[in-house]
Amino acid sequence: MNPPVDNLIIGAGPAGLTTAYCLAKAGAGVRVLEADPRYVGGISRTAHYKGFLFDIGGHRFFSKSKEVVDLWDEILPDDFIDRPRLSRIYYGGKFYAYPLRAFEALANLGLIESTLCMASFGWAKLTPIRDPKTFHQWVRNQFGERLFGIFFKTYTEKVWGMSCDEIAADWAAQRIKGLDLMSAVIDGLKRSLGVRPAGGAVAKTLIESFRYPRKGPGMMWEACAEKIKRFGGEVAMDTRVTGATWDDSTALWTVSTVRGDGSGATMTARNLVSSMPMRELAHAISPAPSSLPQADGLKYRDFLTVVLIGQSATTLPDNWVYIHDPAVTVGRVQNFRSWSPEMIPDATSSCLGLEYFCFEGDGLWSSSDADLIARASREIAVVGLMRAQDVTDACVVRQAKAYPVYDEAYRDNVAAVRDELAALYPTLHLVGRNGMHKYNNQDHAMMTGMLTALNIQAGRRKFDVWDVNEDAEYGEAGFSGAKEALASERPVPGRVT
Numbered sequence: 001m002n003p004p005v006d007n008l009i010i011g012a013g014p015a016g017l018t019t020a021y022c023l024a025k026a027g028a029g030v031r032v033l034e035a036d037p038r039y040v041g042g043i044s045r046t047a048h049y050k051g052f053l054f055d056i057g058g059h060r061f062f063s064k065s066k067e068v069v070d071l072w073d074e075i076l077p078d079d080f081i082d083r084p085r086l087s088r089i090y091y092g093g094k095f096y097a098y099p100l101r102a103f104e105a106l107a108n109l110g111l112i113e114s115t116l117c118m119a120s121f122g123w124a125k126l127t128p129i130r131d132p133k134t135f136h137q138w139v140r141n142q143f144g145e146r147l148f149g150i151f152f153k154t155y156t157e158k159v160w161g162m163s164c165d166e167i168a169a170d171w172a173a174q175r176i177k178g179l180d181l182m183s184a185v186i187d188g189l190k191r192s193l194g195v196r197p198a199g200g201a202v203a204k205t206l207i208e209s210f211r212y213p214r215k216g217p218g219m220m221w222e223a224c225a226e227k228i229k230r231f232g233g234e235v236a237m238d239t240r241v242t243g244a245t246w247d248d249s250t251a252l253w254t255v256s257t258v259r260g261d262g263s264g265a266t267m268t269a270r271n272l273v274s275s276m277p278m279r280e281l282a283h284a285i286s287p288a289p290s291s292l293p294q295a296d297g298l299k300y301r302d303f304l305t306v307v308l309i310g311q312s313a314t315t316l317p318d319n320w321v322y323i324h325d326p327a328v329t330v331g332r333v334q335n336f337r338s339w340s341p342e343m344i345p346d347a348t349s350s351c352l353g354l355e356y357f358c359f360e361g362d363g364l365w366s367s368s369d370a371d372l373i374a375r376a377s378r379e380i381a382v383v384g385l386m387r388a389q390d391v392t393d394a395c396v397v398r399q400a401k402a403y404p405v406y407d408e409a410y411r412d413n414v415a416a417v418r419d420e421l422a423a424l425y426p427t428l429h430l431v432g433r434n435g436m437h438k439y440n441n442q443d444h445a446m447m448t449g450m451l452t453a454l455n456i457q458a459g460r461r462k463f464d465v466w467d468v469n470e471d472a473e474y475g476e477a478g479f480s481g482a483k484e485a486l487a488s489e490r491p492v493p494g495r496v497t
């Protein structure tokens with residue numbers, strides 16, 4: 001067997017590549033093992049089809065963490081563009097600007113419905129549900145029952161495939177954080193009156209512009225992989241990790257992998273960093289953890305995009321449109337030209353991504369591409385964003401485990417697996433979205449990678465990656481404080497002591 005690698009990293013998504021980049025830059029040995037034969041970037045990859053480029057969902061580059069933004073600029077210094085954000089909600093045959101514009105929303109809803117919404121909001125404020133446990137209860141407290149029914153229920157149930165009474169309030173608190181009806185209405189009034197929001201913290205969901213690599217998020221992660229190689233690291237594609245065995249006597253991991261053609265390999269490493277789904281990791285590890293039943297309790301929501309290409313008579317200004325309307329099954333429509341004109345190989349074609357939320361193996365997931373394309377062409381015409389006859393080409397991209405599910409049991413299940421693996425294996429590091437079963441954005445995944453690189457350099461888990469909040473912020477002193485504290489300890493790159 002070959003000599004051990006300092007650091008084996010499972011997954012070339014944002015979490016794995018960030019960890020590898022930081023370690024390789026510090027002079028440590030890294031090998032990244034990526035299951036995908038073609039793309040780096042994980043869910044943040046950019047897929048290619050006949051010169052058309054598209055995301056798995058649209059990926060805004062926005063972070064409150066300066067360290068993450070600095071790293072984006074370091075990896076991709078010349079290729080960011082600033083994009084205006086325009087998104088709308090389609091409901092009941094009408095479009096609503098999102099974030100809402102007060103007068104437009106009032107006009108669309110009509111006087112009676114608007115009055116009922118305000119009354120139901122007032123009632124919710126007078127009679128709040130104490131300690132809300134579910135998404136439904138949380139949103140009802142914040143916006144009232146009526147607005148919950150119009151603007152939250154159908155879309156959320158499309159996304160998660162379960163009732164809003166089964167979704168934990170945690171998810172709402174994280175995703176709609178900082179937004180309540182008053183701030184949405186005040187913001188909407190300002191927008192209606194043409195007043196730009198001045199200074200102060202704006203809820204993430206209301207942000208008006210964002211940065212974007214001119215050829216999609218994959219451009220960032222392809223550049224990152226190239227730089228890792230330049231620092232002396234390796235990125236092995238088409239290499240799926242199937243097993244990881246810990247040997248107490250040598251303090252080494254032996255990792256088994258398989259390629260698409262069925263050929264396998266094994267390799268040893270001092271540190272193992274995993275961004276593969278927690279549930280799968282628990283099954284890959286031996287000796288097997290006793291928390292396997294809790295790992296099996298972790299659930300995921302899957303996702304597919306039907307990309308429709310054509311010469312559309314409709315000019316669509318939005319980056320994306322949320323489809324709340326229950327008349328169609330599509331959940332969201334991405335307009336890739338609005339993300340960046342360089343996503344489209346010519347000046348006139350439209351390229352729309354119709355996003356369907358599903359479970360791996362269910363009817364939608366297992367439908368043939370031809371059936372999915374027919375469904376998407378029908379539904380895009382119902383919504384009025386493109387005529388079915390204008391579609392000239394199409395393709396389907398499936399993304400398994402796009403969303404870690406936050407159900408009632410997830411928190412306890414994650415804690416059981418996390419705590420056991422941490423106690424048994426000091427040189428195993430969990431990072432990223434499915435790696436930590438955290439519904440996060442790239443910045444959070446990256447911050448867990450940056451801290452993990454520091455932990456590996458320190459030779460112990462000095463920083464708790466589970467303390468990174470959803471804004472990718474870490475502790476009181478932040479990541480810079482952590483880095484400075486560590487620098488004063490003279491770390492040894494890639495060494496575990």
Ligand SMILES: Cc1cc2nc3c(=O)[nH]c(=O)nc-3n(C[C@H](O)[C@H](O)[C@H](O)COP(=O)(O)OP(=O)(O)OC[C@H]3O[C@@H](n4cnc5c(N)ncnc54)[C@H](O)[C@@H]3O)c2cc1C
Pocket residue numbers: 010011012013014015016033034035036040041042043044056057058059060061062239240241242275276277280303402403431432433434435440441442443445
């Ligand atoms: C629809 C949608 C829209 C989004 N929009 C945004 C956005 O606007 N802005 C934003 O910042 N974030 C967005 N995100 C979130 C972002 O995609 C994730 O936070 C980010 O990709 C997580 O990075 P990761 O490295 O943790 O995981 P992933 O991106 O999932 O990468 C994990 C990698 O590990 C590989 N892997 C898995 N198992 C194995 C194995 N056994 N062996 C080897 N390799 C393996 C996978 O192939 C993958 O490449 C969005 C996500 C979705 C689903």
